[in-house]
Amino acid sequence: MPMLADPSIKYKPYTPLDLPNRQWPSKVNRSPPIWLSTDLRDGNQALANPMTVAQKSIFFDTLLKCGFKEIEVAYPAASDTDFNFVRGLIEQGRIPDDVWIQVLTPAREDLIKRTVDAVAGAKKAIIHMYNACCPTFRQVVFHNSKEDTVKLAVKHTEIVRKLTEECAAKYGTQFRYQYSPETFSQTEPEFALEVCEAVKKAWGKAGLGDERIIFNLPATVEIGPPNHYADLVEHFCRHISEREKIIISLHPHNDRGTSVAAAELAILAGADRVEGCLFGNGERTGNVDLVNLALNLYTQGVHPGVDFSDIQAVIDVVTACNDLPVHPRHPYAGELVFTAFSGSHQDAIKKGFEAQRARHQQDEREGRNKYWDIPYLPIDPADLGCNYEAVIRVNAQSGKGGIAYLVQQHLGLDMPRKMQISFYQVVQDIADREAREMTVEDITTAFRKTYHFGGSAYEGRLVLKSYRISSEPAPGGLTDESVDERRQFDGTISVDGVLRVIRGDGNGPLSALLDALRTHLDIDLSVREYSEHTIGTDQNAKAASYVELVPQGADVKETRQSAESWWGVGVDSDIAGSGLRAVLSAVNSAIGDRQLPELKLSVGFNATTGQADVATAILNSLQLELPRRLQASFFEVVQRAARDHGGEISYDDLVRLFRESYGYYEEEGRFAVKSFKLEHLTDSGRSRLSGNFIINGKAVALEGEGSGPLSAAVEAVNRGLDGKVSIREYAEHSIGEGSDVKAASYVEIAYEGPGGSPKFTTWGVAIDQDITASGLKAVLAATRAVENADRAEKAGHQ
Numbered sequence: 111m112p113m114l115a116d117p118s119i120k121y122k123p124y125t126p127l128d129l130p131n132r133q134w135p136s137k138v139n140r141s142p143p144i145w146l147s148t149d150l151r152d153g154n155q156a157l158a159n160p161m162t163v164a165q166k167s168i169f170f171d172t173l174l175k176c177g178f179k180e181i182e183v184a185y186p187a188a189s190d191t192d193f194n195f196v197r198g199l200i201e202q203g204r205i206p207d208d209v210w211i212q213v214l215t216p217a218r219e220d221l222i223k224r225t226v227d228a229v230a231g232a233k234k235a236i237i238h239m240y241n242a243c244c245p246t247f248r249q250v251v252f253h254n255s256k257e258d259t260v261k262l263a264v265k266h267t268e269i270v271r272k273l274t275e276e277c278a279a280k281y282g283t284q285f286r287y288q289y290s291p292e293t294f295s296q297t298e299p300e301f302a303l304e305v306c307e308a309v310k311k312a313w314g315k316a317g318l319g320d321e322r323i324i325f326n327l328p329a330t331v332e333i334g335p336p337n338h339y340a341d342l343v344e345h346f347c348r349h350i351s352e353r354e355k356i357i358i359s360l361h362p363h364n365d366r367g368t369s370v371a372a373a374e375l376a377i378l379a380g381a382d383r384v385e386g387c388l389f390g391n392g393e394r395t396g397n398v399d400l401v402n403l404a405l406n407l408y409t410q411g412v413h414p415g416v417d418f419s420d421i422q423a424v425i426d427v428v429t430a431c432n433d434l435p436v437h438p439r440h441p442y443a444g445e446l447v448f449t450a451f452s453g454s455h456q457d458a459i460k461k462g463f464e465a466q467r468a469r470h471q472q473d474e475r476e477g478r479n480k481y482w483d484i485p486y487l488p489i490d491p492a493d494l495g496c497n498y499e500a501v502i503r504v505n506a507q508s509g510k511g512g513i514a515y516l517v518q519q520h521l522g523l524d525m526p527r528k529m530q531i532s533f534y535q536v537v538q539d540i541a542d543r544e545a546r547e548m549t550v551e552d553i554t555t556a557f558r559k560t561y562h563f564g565g566s567a568y569e570g571r572l573v574l575k576s577y578r579i580s581s582e583p584a585p586g587g588l589t590d591e592s593v594d595e596r597r598q599f600d601g602t603i604s605v606d607g608v609l610r611v612i613r614g615d616g617n618g619p620l621s622a623l624l625d626a627l628r629t630h631l632d633i634d635l636s637v638r639e640y641s642e643h644t645i646g647t648d649q650n651a652k653a654a655s656y657v658e659l660v661p662q663g664a665d666v667k668e669t670r671q672s673a674e675s676w677w678g679v680g681v682d683s684d685i686a687g688s689g690l691r692a693v694l695s696a697v698n699s700a701i702g703d704r705q706l707p708e709l710k711l712s713v714g715f716n717a718t719t720g721q722a723d724v725a726t727a728i729l730n731s732l733q734l735e736l737p738r739r740l741q742a743s744f745f746e747v748v749q750r751a752a753r754d755h756g757g758e759i760s761y762d763d764l765v766r767l768f769r770e771s772y773g774y775y776e777e778e779g780r781f782a783v784k785s786f787k788l789e790h791l792t793d794s795g796r797s798r799l800s801g802n803f804i805i806n807g808k809a810v811a812l813e814g815e816g817s818g819p820l821s822a823a824v825e826a827v828n829r830g831l832d833g834k835v836s837i838r839e840y841a842e843h844s845i846g847e848g849s850d851v852k853a854a855s856y857v858e859i860a861y862e863g864p865g866g867s868p869k870f871t872t873w874g875v876a877i878d879q880d881i882t883a884s885g886l887k888a889v890l891a892a893t894r895a896v897e898n899a900d901r902a903e904k905a906g907h908q
């Protein structure tokens with residue numbers, strides 16, 4: 111059947127009330143009403159499978175936990191389940207002293223009796239009686255005149271009075287009486303007043319405070335707009351006699367979907383109390399939603415007197431007991447209500463959080479309230495025990511702001527705007543391709559993969575293993591200190607799994623690295639944009655750097671604007687380290703799977719990059735990361751050897767040459783520490799070293815003093831020499847990981863003969879599990895050339 115072209119032939123509109131000078135429209139509510147939860151009665155009676163006693167019990171405890179002080183627990187005459195549930199609460203002492211339980215009964219003597227019996231012995235009970243008063247019910251259901259309707263209410267009020275007085279006398283129960291002119295909002299306003307006046311008179315003992323009679327004015331069926339309900343309530347409040355002896359209660363249903371508005375307006379109209387259900391369960395479209403009403407008040411800065419700070423726990427109980435879901439869009443409680451999928455919402459929320467953080471810091475300093483003001487979020491999800499995880503969710507409708515927000519929340523990285531745009535494209539492509547929501551996991555994984563960020567699983571082809579940044583004055587020497595220094599990058603990177611020693615110069619660490627990549631790997635890029643921020647505070651703070659690289663040739667302005675670019679990110683405890691990592695992150699994207707120049711061992715006289723290639727060969731064969739000056743020194747040795755062999759030297763010969771040149775033998779043999787003792791001399795603060803060593807295959811006992819173990823070893827060596835050795839440079843690093851870790855030490859010593867013969871320097875290299883032993887061994891290895899020189903010098907003098 112089609113909808114009617116003219117529905118007025120079928121449906122009658124509500125009859126507006128002529129209420130001159132109505133007051134409620136200009137009122138503002140700043141205090142919570144009395145709340146009554148009718149979940150266990152009106153909510154329960156609307157369920158296909160009413161709750162079991164066990165479910166009602168859990169629900170009851172949840173209501174107590176939320177802070178409800180008035181709870182309609184049952185329609186005891188309806189079933190043994192309901193009756194027994196009430197008895198159980200009372201007999202097991204489960205009702206706190208400050209809580210009123212309420213029970214509903216129709217205006218029938220036998221059922222009233224059963225109802226009063228149900229609450230006998232409770233501390234505090236409200237007997238709630240109802241009969242419908244509107245014309246349709248009078249005519250159709252009860253076949254009653256107005257007079258009969260009043261009589262029915264009066265007669266049964268008297269019965270309630272008699273039975274409750276007997277019960278109070280016998281069991282000490284404190285009773286209150288609530289009367290509902292059911293279908294109030296469809297009842298003639300004057301007649302509703304007439305029935306209630308008659309009921310009040312029949313009850314005969316309405317007083318102040320706890321003696322007040324409760325007139326509950328239900329919109330049993332919501333038949334008009336909320337302003338109409340407010341008019342009816344204001345009319346009732348204005349005209350009922352002895353207003354101070356009455357609690358006016360609301361009981362809105364939600365047939366038109368405006369029960370919350372109706373309750374809010376009717377509170378402005380003078381009501382004191384609201385009956386409803388959590389999340390709006392109840393007959394048909396439900397009772398008014400108490401959570402919604404309470405949190406509406408909360409967001410106006412008024413504490414509602416009930417607590418939903420763990421709203422999920424409440425949802426869990428309510429959905430389990432009602433066997434009904436809470437709609438994902440349900441105000442405050444739905445799974446999606448703190449979630450923005452759309453780009454412009456996400457952007458505004460992200461900006462809102464950033465601005466609020468700054469505003470709150472200022473408020474804190476200036477002692478002001480830290481007001482919540484976030485676009486699209488009327489309440490702080492945290493106040494309901496929710497986190498911000500769901501605030502932004504990403505699909506094909508999302509924008510860069512939301513994606514950047516999630517990266518910021520989950521990885522602590524605050525991408526620069528242009529990088530956000532770039533990463534947005536990555537996520538958008540996946541979302542479009544897969545036509546589904548992108549989870550936080552999807553996004554963070556895409557981020558890690560795109561930028562080779564966050565651990566070995568995401569490493570790119572180039573990985574920074576170690577580096578050193580040093581500075582030296584610029585050639586030509588500008589005088590201004592801030593500009594006259596160049597930076598050198600010396601580092602080890604893994605290239606497709608092979609370690610390479612690379613080095614480069616630039617006016618900063620990043621350009622020095624880029625220079626090294628250009629020289630050694632033909633990667634020719636330059637920085638277009640760079641930014642950084644800290645992550646965390648105090649000693650745990652880290653630096654995050656973001657870099658945009660463009661092809662080196664693209665340095666004319668227009669070309670640079672349009673050139674293809676690659677973004678990278680790096681995090682490190684050191685700001686230079688984070689920048690270098692960011693460069694490599696971007697470089698990894700830039701090179702894709704392009705072939706990189708392989709390591710060539712070319713050590714001829716004219717090789718421009720030979721020094722690093724030689725160092726790379728030693729690194730890959732011996733795991734030794736030679737200090738830069740040792741690289742230079744060894745390169746000279748290699749060049750001499752290569753010249754003697756027709757300009758070429760094999761890989762194996764190179765390694766052999768290294769061992770012989772620096773006394774480096776992993777196995778015990780030519781240089782060894784057999785035993786040593788290191789004493790700290792408390793008087794002088796110096797160290798004394800004594801021990802048995804093997805130098806160049808000979809057992810030697812040495813003893814000496816110095817500021818530390820190495821200088822003590824040098825002093826010990828000097829005791830046997832006419833000349834003098836001194837340490838010029840020392841470096842060390844670890845090799846391996848965990849319990850297999852070893853120390854590698856590099857010592858450069860200078861020797862000066864007794865007769866002022868030219869000084870020469872020489873290196874020693876050693877490894878050991880013990881860092882001190884490795885340093886000592888390196889000193890001994892370095893002195894191997896000294897003994898002969900000293901002897902020759904001595905002979906020359908004699």
Ligand SMILES: CC(=O)SCCNC(=O)CCNC(=O)[C@H](O)C(C)(C)COP(=O)(O)OP(=O)(O)OC[C@H]1O[C@@H](n2cnc3c(N)ncnc32)[C@H](O)[C@@H]1OP(=O)(O)O
Pocket residue numbers: 152155185187188189215216217218221240241242251252292330
């Ligand atoms: C708007 C509301 O939510 S009101 C509360 C509604 N909740 C419930 O009905 C749940 C519990 N109800 C029940 O278990 C049963 O209906 C009972 C036990 C109360 C009564 O059961 P029954 O005696 O079988 O009657 P039934 O369920 O058919 O109820 C209709 C009868 O009650 C009468 N009636 C309806 N409301 C009232 C009332 N408030 N006061 C007195 N009689 C009433 C009807 O006129 C009808 O009477 P009739 O049989 O003489 O025509």
Ligand SMILES: CC(C)C(=O)C(=O)O
Pocket residue numbers: 152214240290292293326328329330331361363
């Ligand atoms: C008993 C009354 C208050 C009722 O539940 C209603 O009118 O909806």
